[in-house]
Amino acid sequence: MSGIPENLVEKINSIPAKPGIYQMKDIYGNIMYIGKSKTLKSRVRSYFSTQEKSNKIERMVFHIHDIDYIVTDTHLEAQMLECALIKKLKPIYNAQFKNDQNYRYLKVENYNKLKPVKILNEREDTNCFGPYRNKKILLNLEKLFQNIYPLSKGRDTYKFTYKILPEAIEKDTFEENKCCLIEILLDQACMVKFLSEIENKMRVAASEFQFETAAIYKDLLLHIKYLHDATIKKDRRLKFQKILMGEKIEVGYKLFYIFNEKIILKKKYQEITKEIVNGFLIQAKGLEGKIPGLKNEKSNLDFQHILHAEMQDKASKSILHLHEDYDLQEFINELVNV
Structure with a gap:
């Protein structure tokens, strides 16, 4: 345990090798940093290894006086808890999730001779898309769209040419450009055609x-x-869909009911049977009408991003989209055998 301060040796030895979140505290009890891991013990110990670290991490490690942790059943729950706590507590050494109000929207403009799109801090109307987490990409797009319009629709593609300098555009041409941009940003088939032409x-x-x-x-x-x-792509995968997700955990299984990009119900079971899953679904579906509306879509974007990303990792999971025809037994068999 060389490299670990004496006052932390016992604490770190007590941390289990399970999923969860950890909180680094200074001498005054302030939470400096919140992190998550699939295996808490090894992650926390890594901060005190001899491997080279960034200056920021070195400074934080120097001030660590205490470490708290919370164990979760799954990595997904650890990520969700980490995100929620960072948003609430805003620890000094955390960057991700803390500044979600910096997320931006992309609006297709009404008539503007030189600027077909603009970036907004808040949503305005139906021609407003987002929010997006990467402000830098939006700033670049705002400039690029000034140099490739006017966009027009061909037989099975979009026509445009890159120009070194922006050119003024007349109102009729602007309206065609505007319609093209809106359908590209709304419809996957249109966006794929646009991508193909680029x-x-x-x-x-x-x-x-x-x-x-x-x-x-x-x-x-x-x-x-x-x-x-x-x-x-994200909207087609989860938005407005009802999804049953199961994950094998240390002792038994955990079921999640996801509706419209939110976890509506989660429960763990020592065993998994068709009767258990049906009972879980009945309870979950009864909660659908009680889902509150979006209070802060910028903040919710981070939780949605975590959910989308975690569902791509199917190493210990079974995922079932609850359309009209689904095979519950196949879901159970897959979950038991992952």
């Missing part, structure tokens, strides 16, 4: 040795893919 233009520019133009199209491609993954 990729095609990037290849053509590169083949003609116009490498600066190709690099600009590459940036545009990456930025539009960000919008696609952050909104359309």
Whole structure:
């Protein structure tokens, strides 16, 4: 245990190798940092290893006087708890989740000769998309859209050309550009067509040795893919859907009922049977109408992001989308055998 302060040796020895969150405290009892881990003991011990650390972490470790922890059944619950506590307590050494009010919206403008989109701090109307976590990408897109319009719709694609300097656009052309942008940002098929055309233009520019133009199209491609993954792709996967998720835990199983990107009910069981799962679903569905509306969609975005990301890790999980025809026994078999 070399490297660990004497007053913390017993505390760290008592931390279990289970999922949960940890809180680093200074000599005055202030929480300096909140983290999460699938295995708390090894994560906390890593702060006191001899491996090279950033200056920020070195400063924090120097001031650690005490460590508290909370064990959870699953890594998902650890992440959700970490996010909630950071938002509430705003520890000095945490950066992620603390400043969700910095998330921004992208609005398709009404008539504006040079600026088809603009960035907003708050949602305004139906032509407003987001919120998005990456403000830098939005700032870049705001400039890029000034240089590639006017957008127009072809037979099975979108037409546009990159221009080094923005050009003023007349009202009729602006309206067509506006309609194209709205359907691209709303509809996955339209966005995929737009992405395909950007990729095609990037290849053509590169083949003609116009490498600066190709690099600009590459940036545009990456930025539009960000919008696609952050909104359309995510919305199709979870928004308005009812999902049953089960995870094998240390002792038994844990069931989660997810509706409209929120965990409505969660329960753990020592064994899992069709009768148990049906009873869980009946109770969960009875709670659907009692879900409160969004109080803060910027803050909720972080919890949704955690849920989406965690559902991609199926190593110890079984996931069932509750459409009209679903096989509950197959879900149970998969959960038991993960």
